Amino acid sequence: MSFAPGTRVTVRNDWPEAKGVKVHIRTPHFVRGKTGRIETLIGEFGDPEFLAIGRKDAPKRALYMVVFDRADLFPGTNAHNETMTADLYENWLEAAP
Amino acid sequence: MSGDHHDHLHTHDDHAPVGATEPRPEYARLERAVRELLIAKGVLTAEDIRKQIELMDSRTPAMGAKIVARAWVDPAFKARLMANAKAAADEMGVDTSNSATVVALENTPERHHVVVCTLCSCYPKAILGVPPAWYKSSAYRARTVKEPRKVLAEFGTSLPEGTEIRVVDSTADMRYLVVPMRPAGTEGWSEDRLAALVGRDSMIGTALADTPKN
Amino acid sequence: MGGIEPFASQPIDRAEHELSEFDKRVDALVNLLSHPSRALMRVDEMRNSIESLPPDEYDRTLYYEKWIHAVAEIMVAKDVIGEEELVLKLADLKEEDGEEA
Known part of the structure; x- marks a missing residue:
């Protein structure tokens, strides 16, 4: 699946690190379960969750810059005209309903 | 410098x-x-x-400042910088062979970028040298995504309400270099003179480029 | 770290710190070992190792102390350095420092 710029996407609300397995996740906790939109496709990179444990067979994943309204990420904070971006791998993104 | x-x-x-x-x-x-x-x-x-x-010792923010100043005076170079910052840096004699992909972000009156790495301390070392201690601090990493205007104010940077503040979290394989706005009153300046206005923090986005002294 | 307390309520210490010779050597080791010509470690592995530090140890450990901890762990895990030879070497250095091995 690939996402075009402007597509609304939701970050998987998944917490592998809470399952007691030693993992390295590059998806910040504060964007999980949140909806933003694709700014751009950055390119294809090895999945850091594999690279972090020294695996040479890390699958390549599309990496997107995703932009969020900051007010959605930290409700209750004064976030007028503030956005934030995170670079997220495709396996963490789902098309938003 | x-x-x-x-x-x-x-x-x-x-x-x-x-x-x-x-x-x-x-x-x-x-x-x-x-x-x-x-x-x-x-x-x-x-x-x-x-x-x-x-x-490592040879890499200082002066390199980044030269790149920014060149982009201010040379639209064709700026276009190359925005398209592929690593190649543009190579053009300026920066060794980026061991660097992740570098992406330039242009600050404009409409949008101000500020860079943070909430997960660790990713930084465009090949161009700016080693990051300042505060960039690596837990406080900067925790607060910039939560209250960017307040953090910028602490750095002495206040922006109009109408300017979008965009916090860029370098969570993956990109290293971000902010291209600050060229200050007013610098028309006709040489690249060297312009580069002296480009401080390290303006290329992280916590500051603006300096304004010329009268 | 984003939004995480207590850090999200702390002032940002903007003092400029110079790197020590230790800091520079550790930075150099990481760059050399991860350079594509050697490819003996990746920054992803280093982050994984650092994140595995217990939270209290993480908080009191300096930035480049974390890095050398990770380098040592990864080099041993990959058998570039033997665990036993590292232990022996550390014991020698400790004795040299005048501490009880």
Whole structure:
């Protein structure tokens, strides 16, 4: 699946690190379960969750810059005209309903 | 240039340079043990380490400032920088061979970018040298995504309400270089003169480029 | 770290710190070992190792102390350095420092 710029996407609300397995996740906790939109496709990179444990067979994943309204990420904070971006791998993104 | 250039930006005593913090003895020994074993095994040489440190010492924000100044005066170079910052840096003589992809972000009256790495401390080292201690601090990493306008204000940077603040979290394989806005009153300036206005923090996005002194 | 307390309520210490010779050597080791010509470690592995530090140890450990901890762990895990030879070497250095091994 690939996402075009402007597509609304939701970050998987998944917490592998809470399952007691030693993992390295590059998806910040504060964007999980949140909806933003694709700014751009950055390119294809090895999945850091594999690279972090020294695996040479890390699958390549599309990496997107995703932009969020900051007010959605930290409700209750004064976030007028503030956005934030995170670079997220495709396996963490789902098309938003 | 970088050290001198920044001193006048932050004159408060609490921002004065402080000496290096030495590691605890067990970590000092661990470094020596690992280094000496790697050298004994021929994985690397003492000369490799010396050269690498020399390279690190040669990298200062002055390099980034030259790139920004060139982009201000040369639209074709700016287009190349925005399209592929690593190639544009190579063009300016920066060795980016061991660097992740570098992406330039242009600050405009409509949008101001500020860069943070909430997960660790990713930084465009090939272009700006080693990051400042505050960039690596837990407080900067925790607060910039939560209250960017307040953090910017602490750095002496206040922007109009109408300017979108965009916090860029370098969570993956990109290293971000902010291209600050060219200050007014610099028409016809040479690249060297312009570069002197481009401080390190303006390329992280916590500050603006300096304004010319009368 | 984003939004995480207590850090999200702390002032940002903007003092400029110079790097020590230790800091520079550790940085150099990481760059040399991860350079494509050697490819003996990746920054992803280093982050993984650092994140595995217990939270209290993480908080009191300096930035480059964390890095050398990770380098040592990864080099041993990959058998570039033997665990036993590292332990022996550390004991030698400790004795040299005048501490009881």
